[in-house]
Amino acid sequence: MLEELNQEQKEAVTTTEGPLLVLAGAGTGKTKVLTTRLAYIINQGKARPYECLAVTFTNKASNEMKERLASMIGHQNANDLWMGTFHSICLRILRANCERIGYQKDFIILNEDDSEKIVKEILGDSDKYSPKNILNAISRWKDQALNHLKVNTSGSEFLVDARNIYTLYQKRLKEMNALDFGDLILNCIELFNLDKDILEKYQRKFKYIMVDEYQDTNTAQYLWLKLLAYGHNNIACVGDDDQSIYAWRGAEIGNILRFEKDFKNAKVIRLESNYRSTKNILDCASKLISHNEQRLGKDLRVAPLMNGDGEKVMVRGLFNDLAEAAFISDAIRLAINDGVNPNKFAILVRASFLTRLFEEAFLVRNIKYKITGGLRFYERKEVMDLMAYLRLLVHKNDDLAFLRIINVPKRAIGNATVDSIKEYARFKGLSLYDGAKEMVKEDLLKKAASKSVLSFINLFESWDNELDNMEHFELLKKIVDEIDYPNKMKLDKDKTSNINELIKSLADFKTIENLLEHVSLNFGDEADKTDDKVSIMTLHGAKGLEFDYVFLPGWEDGIFPSSRTVDEKADEGIEEERRLAYVGITRGRKNVVISFANSRRVYDQWYHSNPSRFLSELPQENIRVWLDRGVSMRMRENEKQY
């Protein structure tokens, strides 16, 4: 097990006691070290699997690590580990203990859409603020582990208002027995602070704690870890400050910078041998990231006896975005014809709308691809609608689900009726569903509306009766039929097939609640990595992955670095964009191609675009430049920008 590792890696694996930080650049085997370390602890008998807590950044990463561990420590052991994202682990702890902080065990988890609707409702007619901005403020507070009582508003009118809305928002959530995403961590911390017995139980339980991608943890996650690590003080974090790319979501690069101060007697191990990429790729990445000021600074070199110089990184300038997509997809087509597996290629873009052109180019050339990022399956309107039926079916107090579907498809229940139901339910302290039911019984609605509402309720009561006798996916099929969804909503073929997909996927879950939870935690649609497809994804989505051939299109000022970041966050923003570029380049094993286009269509309008400033930060001796006629790598002044 240890023989595959170098000296420093071995040291990191066998240093099991006390706080440990593995600080190392891309491709140095941080994840591999973490995985091996976990196996080492189990195989040495230092702890039982359920005494180990391992936090990964995504659910996908967690599944992959579990899979690799299964071959090292056995399937059963791998499954018994407490492994998952911060959110899924906190959820597990809260399900078991949430009554202590005033929630019922079957609390629901709201998605962003739901949260926004609640904020909108609180804001009412006022359009002083956008719900998005308010919700963003609330989420960032939660990332900092600040509940609505702790928020410091320091005089700004916006912050004061946002704080007041935060208070109302939490009240509303509690009424619905609901938590949002950020609450999972915040409430877990509050549970620990409130009940020392519960905290101590988990402190004793988790003999070893391990965290991947530590550079992208937020304050709340740090505090949570600190509470748990207080027991055995065995906490190992791995990360790379140069790969911190989630500050916009509340991640605190300070966590990794402060590690030695936060955890007394911490040992820091640096890994400097890169086992992934060629020298040309590494030199490009290192030079680029050296333009950042805020960094710890690390060396990165090709591991001995590995890879070698390889080919130079190509910088390709093209006339427009279509030519760029054609160039890349032609290159991939040719390589596939030569027998290269499509899954060796990745196209990594700054923003998900940039995947569009590649999708089209691939379809024309008959190249198999998979797109990750952008609108996810469970975020599609038609899927969310039907999920709302399932939500209301299992939780009659899910008011948001009720509001979503009470008149979808149209059943002649308009705003006036819904408002009167809201008012009545609020007055009586009932859920909207129960309120509506009672209003029908007491004959409090207009005649036509009453009839429609009754038939809505009757549908649910009939489905309730089937809940125990019928396979869930068949019940969903029945629901779709009875409300005549595809027909009434005039769904096209794609959307109808999404519905069927949803019905099929429900068959994989024991209960409807399982499906709902799976969706809330953003477990993807488990695309198997075994399939032979080109990956098209955002740079953020590519974190932790590696590919033989990596294409990085759209290196244009305004797109990458994104104009929004530049406007809003100036230097700090640019540095994070540069880290994103570093992440992109270091995904490549053999070959990296960076490209930019002179003009690009955005919102159906043509814009001239300047080459990204990052291009001029690459070392001349490691790149090979190929520009179309009339395309220059220098910036043009005074052109129309995005």
Added chain:
DNA sequence: ACCAAGGTCTTTTTT
């Protein structure tokens, strides 16, 4: 309560 017409935003990244 519904619908058609017109207006507006959209695309930064996601647990």
Added chain:
DNA sequence: AGACCTTGGT
């Protein structure tokens, strides 16, 4: 361009 929302007429 297209999705989404508001508006005013029915």
